[in-house]
Amino acid sequence: MKLILLGPPGAGKGTQAQQLAKNRNLIQLSTGEMLRAAVKAGSEIGLKAKALMDKGELVSDDVVVGIIAERIEKPDCKNGFILDGFPRTLQQAAALDTMLASKGDRMDAVIELKVDYNRLVERIVGRYACANCGEGYHDRFKRPKVRGVCDVCGSTDFTRRADDNAETVTTRMMAYYRETSPLIGYYFCKGNLHAVDGMAPIEEVAVAIADILAKLP
Numbered sequence: 001m002k003l004i005l006l007g008p009p010g011a012g013k014g015t016q017a018q019q020l021a022k023n024r025n026l027i028q029l030s031t032g033e034m035l036r037a038a039v040k041a042g043s044e045i046g047l048k049a050k051a052l053m054d055k056g057e058l059v060s061d062d063v064v065v066g067i068i069a070e071r072i073e074k075p076d077c078k079n080g081f082i083l084d085g086f087p088r089t090l091q092q093a094a095a096l097d098t099m100l101a102s103k104g105d106r107m108d109a110v111i112e113l114k115v116d117y118n119r120l121v122e123r124i125v126g127r128y129a130c131a132n133c134g135e136g137y138h139d140r141f142k143r144p145k146v147r148g149v150c151d152v153c154g155s156t157d158f159t160r161r162a163d164d165n166a167e168t169v170t171t172r173m174m175a176y177y178r179e180t181s182p183l184i185g186y187y188f189c190k191g192n193l194h195a196v197d198g199m200a201p202i203e204e205v206a207v208a209i210a211d212i213l214a215k216l217p
């Protein structure tokens, strides 16, 4: 199965993708995570991306399309993948379609997570993750079962993203509005858009997504 999770920053794409990947043996492909890894590694791509990411602006289409094109060719993607944070522009969406069409393939579903602006800001500023395994958490909405200990791997080391601050949120929301929201229309016209109420608790959103996937042809 090949899925896209679409929605503004903080909508819950990563959270749902992480769960879906685990439960359905799919690979989660987060361009944000891949770019952060490139920044950390100090690679050429990372150096180019860092300033834009810190400001909350999008990295160029060529760079992210190149990353995804290479990644989906790897054998572990054969069983399917979940795109989380890609595509983010119409050009990226078109490039993805071309990539898949050349293999006679297409995305099975695009799931749009709908969340109000104020809630997004709240989610972004309270977001953190396990520094060891990447499991996502939130100061209020998703705390580890034992305080300060990762549920998944037991690590006591956590990180917050440099761009998860109130200052960059506005720029990131504008980038979403300007560049990414047109994709809702794009996939609507392709007939594979499914909207989910992303305001509901994490488990309820997961159920709503599972319902959609169960009804796919």
Ligand code: ADP
Residues within 6 Å of the ligand: 008, 009, 010, 014, 031, 032, 033, 035, 052, 053, 054, 056, 057, 058, 059, 060, 061, 064, 084, 085, 086, 087, 088, 089, 092, 172
């Ligand atoms: P969020 O989860 O808050 O939506 P991401 O982790 O997906 O954020 O992305 C973080 C940053 O990485 C973005 O603000 C942008 O600078 C860059 N980025 C990630 N994916 C893409 C993409 N598909 N196209 C362009 N830039 C991207």
Ligand code: ADP
Residues within 6 Å of the ligand: 007, 008, 009, 010, 011, 012, 013, 014, 015, 016, 123, 124, 126, 127, 128, 136, 137, 138, 139, 141, 142, 198, 199, 200, 201, 202, 203, 205
């Ligand atoms: P995205 O990948 O779309 O930017 P995340 O999945 O990282 O968003 O979620 C942003 C923050 O909100 C995280 O700290 C996460 O734990 C929390 N979160 C995700 N989904 C929900 C939800 N349905 N209700 C409350 N908090 C949520």
Ligand code: ZN
Residues within 6 Å of the ligand: 130, 131, 132, 133, 134, 135, 150, 151, 152, 153, 154, 155
């Ligand atoms: Zn962990």
